[in-house]
Amino acid sequence: MISHLSLLVILSLFVSQCHGGCSEVESMTEAVAGEGFLLGCISCKRREEVSARATVDWHFRPLGEEEFRHIFHYDHPMADILDGDFTDRLDWLGTQNRDIQTGTIYLHNVTFNDTGMYRCTFHRTLFLSPYNQHVTVEKNVELSVVAVANRELTAVISEILMYVLIVVLQLWLILVLVYCYKKISEEHEEREARKARKAQAELLETKDNCDGVQLE
Structure with missing residues (x-):
């Protein structure tokens, strides 16, 4: 169940960018x-x-x-x-305003009698x-209730993808940090080099002025 929810979160992060902040992820079945169950x-x-309302x-x-x-x-x-x-077994976990796009509910203490079509x-x-436009949308969730959670292939794949994504994000973060460190270091060295060149130029200018005074 945790791996399924993790996959939903990961998918929503990617797909939402293509749907203006809303992604139609299918419910688990x-x-x-x-235990409890999220009817998406x-x-x-x-x-x-x-x-809209x-x-x-x-x-x-x-x-x-x-x-x-x-x-x-x-x-x-x-x-x-x-x-x-x-x-006392259903909680609303959907959109918290009148413009509802997520109609998810949470079912507590699932029993075998809850098997069926939602x-x-x-x-x-x-x-x-x-003129206002009225739209009706229906979605079905066919729920099966088991005594012990089955470790399906999709669950294994989703868990693997979750860990792969975590590793990739960590590597990406390390690369960003290394890049930023090198960038900052190069900028610092460049500033120090400019200061050194400026100090050297001022020193040469001072020396030229002193030589001119002695010649007079």
């Missing part, structure tokens, strides 16, 4: 019974400069059932848990001239 849901606006709803369809149950509604700043099976729905109003 495997939770461990008895992100819907980025196509134009960041356009102001959004609400987010979460629905849940248990494994083997056909109907979705409305379990959560967020309309800033109010968060409402609408299903008794999730009472649907996150954004109801967004874009304030455009002359």
Whole structure:
């Protein structure tokens, strides 16, 4: 779980530069019974400069059932848990203003009964001239609950990438420090050389003046 979250953070750092500060990273889909789980849901606006207002709803369809149950509604700043099976088990971890782009929630104390399909729905109003535009975005997260976390290949790769990135960043930092030190050292030597040349020139000028006085 830690390696997954680390990968999300790393991906968001790189991808956000291409999406105006918002990156649509997919949610993880495997939770461990008895632990917490982050149900991720992100819907980025196509134009960041356009102001907007959004609400987010979460629905849940248990494994083997056909109907979705409305379990959560967020309309800033109010968060409402609408299903008794999730009472005191859901926390809002999304955007903390009306212009919601991250609709992530955290599920505490996961049980095997939480297995199933989760649907996150954004109801967004874009304030455009002359008419407002209403947009609805749906994202599904199919959650499976296991007794023990599986060390999947993707988790291993993400952990390796995380450590590789850390090493690369450290090496880059060392190179920057070495470059800065050399640059500062060269500038210091250049200043000292200029001072020496200036002192030598002043000394020669003084000597010439003294020679001129003696000749007179």
